Amino acid sequence: MLRFLASRLAKGVVVLLAIAVLNFALIRAAPGDPATVMAGEAGAADEVFVQQLRERFGLDRPMVEQLGIYLKGILTLDLGFSYRQGRSVASLVGERLPATLLLTGSAFAISLLLGTALGALAARRAGTWADTAITTAALLFYATPLFWIALMSQILFSLKLGLVPNVGYETIGAGYTGLARVLDILHHLILPALTLGLFFTALYARMMRASMLETAGSDYVRTARAKGVSPSVVTRRHVARNAILPVVTLAGLQAGQIVGGAILTETVFAWPGIGRLMFEALAQRDYQVLLGVFFVSSAMVVLFNLVTDLVYRAVDPRIQVGG
């Protein structure tokens, strides 16, 4: 078990370094130069000033040297410095991370619980109106673009019905503290979390339903029935227990994306998370921040892949240790 973990972590480090190099190369290959953008904003777009900026930030050094400096920083967990914001990238990312984790984590939990429950219900009632309703709704939400759902839900639940706040992370200027602040944030969270969770709820529901129906026809379910096991125990212990396996795989993939944030949702709801940080950095050619966000998201994908493998081995004994 320890061997397996050590081997997987070692592989993970190799993968992350490769990703870091690739990210670096990709960003430099893209057109645009942060020095000209900055100079333009400063209203002094002459060659000398641009050259000064380049020298100051080390952008005039050879590419390989720049890459070396970057990788060395990463190994010491220093993600670099944002020239635009005048702050370290690590502190910028660290500041935005909690909001993103709260949003995507809630959406993840909602979609996993709701999706499997609805999928299981639809499978048990296959062919009835409940099944039709769930399947149709799942298809609808699976097919509808996320940002459109976000805008429509803002109009309906916030502007028309006034049930929840429209945008933002908390009520600005209210100065809540303690429990009041927590409740305020949760109130703001409801709409974006549900909107973001809908897509995966639909996905899990469809998958769980198909998986349950397939498992229900398997030989070992027939064996259980031949033993005289009651239908509810057959469904719970034999059908659902096995049907959940492909859903776990999919959930692992989704979990990896949690930290990458949800650019569309965060933008529409003005949610101060990683997704918006990335969007802003992109518009400003803030290389260091972009690289930092990319790297943290990749690290999380690698980490969650490992966690998924561990979870998978816990739920499926056929997966061998280290296999």
Add this chain to the structure above:
Amino acid sequence: MTAPVLEIENLTLALPAMADRPLAIQNLSLSIAPGETLCVVGESGSGKSLTALATIGLLPRAVKPAGGAIRLAGRDLLPLSEREMQDIRGREIGMIFQEPMTSLNPVMRVADQISETFEAHGALDRRGRRERTLELIAEVGLPDPPAIARAYPHELSGGQRQRVMIAMALAMEPKLIIADEPTTALDVTTQAQILKLIDALRKKHGTAVMFITHDFGVVAEIADRVAVLQHGIMVEEGPAAAVLHMPQHDYTKRLLAAVPSLVPPPPKDLSGAPKAFQVKDLSKTYRGRGFFRRGREVKAADHVSFEIGRGETLGLVGESGSGKSTVGRCVMRLIEPDEGQIRIGDLSIRELTQAQFRPQRKRIQMVFQDPFASLNPRRTVGRIIAEGPIAQGVPKREALEKARRLLDLVGLSANAADRYPHEFSGGQRQRVGIARALALEPEVLVADEPVSALDVSVQAQILALMQDLQKRLGLAILFVTHDLRVAAQMCDRIAVMQKGKIVELQPTAKLFENPQHAYTKALLAAVPGGRDVGATLAAAGIEPSG
């Protein structure tokens, strides 16, 4: 006479509207006394499995009882509610299914699956269940019961899993055990052990056994009485000895005649036949791959050597995992062997690159096991057969013309060329598979279990066809099979494989009369029915088609 445990009276089962016949079972009447084994025998589609499922109340939804009665100890089961049947399943009827690989829940420990039977019927307390489960595991002959109890199904072999199934069926000491082809998926030596176990347990507990099978060898081993089913109608029923040795109905006679005998036919004269195919020191090792460490190794072929003459059939016989299929694939270079020489006629093919070998591929062709999976469902049969020649540069029109002639040669009509594989039965598809292999006029034919997915009467026809084609075309055939009966009838010489090695290679008659290696002896002893069952292909009255 004691009252029967099970009494089926005039049972009729209706099939859904689109089925090939309206009734799955028609007026079936059977009875089984305590401690008696009734074998229900028939080919695929005879309704034998549906009879079993009807008895335990697990019929597919589309199949409906349309009359008659199934009485267990005098109580009619057909009118019972699902809830009442649930109580009978497992408690009064134990069931053993065919597929040990898929019939156990892969994510539940063996002990939990066995004790679930007790739990479902509210029998015993926690501790009692655990103790009984361990006793049952020991009773069905599994080693180290505590370890088996903790194991998951994938950690057990097929035979061990089937023993777990038997333990589950026995748990509540039911009056009746239904076994639906319980040994069909197992190797012959494992099959012999499982048959012995079922019989011993029947004697010990006085259980009535309904044993569904297609195999008359198994019938000869285990049956007290036999019921023969054809298209849902029972054509013959009686004591085992009478049915096996003095069958009354034509269908029974035909089925028995189609079972290949263990006594080989007189040998062909192959003296002076030139060598068509030689394999020398062929080896192949499979390695598990690891990132930081070496995986485990399996020697699937270990210095395998043999030669086959023109017009000769060499049998490659062994149990699953013996490496016989690996050898079959290696000589085709579908898998690259690690070392060894392969010669077709004068051509040594091991040194050739795949690109150099491609134009020579026509000289060695293969017939596959599964006639359902090995034909592309979206192509017409004519295109499937013509594909090889077209790939070798034969003009399309000519190749298609030839495909029609080949279909005629393998006993199908030439207009079959325009139809798709799903329109044919299993036996017909295997004829198509043979025609495809022959389209390139090969010198060597590798047949990997070509008849093991087929019913016995169809099997006899395909074997006769292969013998006839061999005579006409002078083919050298490498015949890979697990079935010693088929090997006895088909092969001139037989190589017995165990763990990647050929342990014995003899002319067929000599191998069967005087086996040298202990493993060959064990294999021969395990063939169900032994020499009591079966006829030579010639005696089956099946004329080579053509």
